Amino acid sequence: MGDLTHSSPLPQPLTPAGRDGLAAILARPERAVIALDFDGTLAPIVPDPEQARAHPDAVPALAALAPKVRSVAVVTGRPAGVAVRYGGLAGVPGLERLVVLGHYGAERWDAVSGTVQAAEPHPGVAAVRAELPGFLDAIGAWRGTWIEEKGRAVAVHTRRARDPQAAFDALRGPLAELAARHGLIVEPGRLVLELRPPGVDKGVALVDYVREVGAESVLYAGDDLGDLPAFAAVDKLRSGGDVRGLLVCSGSAEVTELSDRADLVVPGPPGVVTLLSTLATQLP
Structure with missing residues (x-):
């Protein structure tokens, strides 16, 4: 699909389940979780992972959207503190309730406390x-x-x-x-x-978090193979009937598995940012 602009209407998912998920988010945003991968989704992929930084419009988009929904969560394989630092996510007005689930959920940072909670390492x-x-x-x-x-x-x-x-x-x-x-x-x-370590993945982390906050709908955006468990988790939540979901692929020619399973494909981090910004303008 072509580049979106902040004034564009929301793109329509290609699948019935995706359209249902988007409709649920629009109808009751206070019951919606917006969950996003970091690298390749909020931040462009770079040769040196230590140089990765969030797209310049990512934090403003999240800050505009977060107060209108139940929660915004970043779900990443990175350490939670690194994602917070590279994303510039701490101390941002509008992101006072942001949660970062790092190491596939083994670590958790929240903006309320500003601290990381974690289990013992393997x-x-x-x-x-x-x-x-x-x-x-x-x-x-x-x-x-x-x-x-x-x-x-x-x-x-x-x-x-x-x-x-x-x-x-x-x-x-x-x-x-x-x-x-x-x-x-x-x-x-x-x-x-x-x-x-085995037994932890983005799907487990996402389901636990959706259940914890009592969400009725969830948007998950990712770009890589590590996001497949989160995609599968949203599918499972949708099949249960009590949670609706929208699966978004941050498009890449390097990985096609996600785009094949997504309800909506956007052109990389710029497309994700534009989607989030546009969604924020559509919510009360």
């Missing part, structure tokens, strides 16, 4: 962290790869490799074996393989 992460540099060197995969320390997870990026996709494909099996030895799993993403 011991396998420390073991993998120590072993990973030598492991990559031993299999000849160190050149062009880059290790990202994520606190409760460790990620290996291949975006800087000579052939990023070939490096990604070659590493997927060996890293899965390394993760399994330490009780972890591998979560694939956009030219990144994340080694993290």
Whole structure:
């Protein structure tokens, strides 16, 4: 779809379930949760994850929308505090009730307290962290790869490799074996393989949060494979009949799995920001 402008009407979802979800948000916004991934959704993908920052219009859009809905939540694989910092989300008028669910829900930051609550880290992460540099060197995969320390997870990026996709494909099996030895799993993403604890994902985090706040509708926007559990969770909520949902894909040529399952596809973070801004203007 083409670029949206803030004065444009809301785009219409392509699916009946998506149109029903959007209608529910518009009808009773005080019962709606707006949940969003960070990287690739609120922030453009960049070669160095430490340089990622929210789209310049993202915070104003969220601040305009948040007071009109039950809650706005950022659901990310990053540490919660990092997402808050890179997003510029702390101390923003209008975002006094913002919640950030980091590490797939293992961490939680809320604007009310300004603090992060978290469970104890999985011991396998420390073991993998120590072993990973030598492991990559031993299999000849160190050149062009880059290790990202994520606190409760460790990620290996291949975006800087000579052939990023070939490096990604070659590493997927060996890293899965390394993760399994330490009780972890591998979560694939956009030219990144994340080694993290099992049993937590964006779907679990999203369902728990929707139930906690008593939402009747939810919009979830994401861009990567790690967002598939959240998409599945919204589908499950919708099938139960008590929660309506709208699935939004922040479009990318690198990942098609989400766009195939989305109710609505927008052109990357700029499209997400415009959707949020337009939605804010449509709500009382």
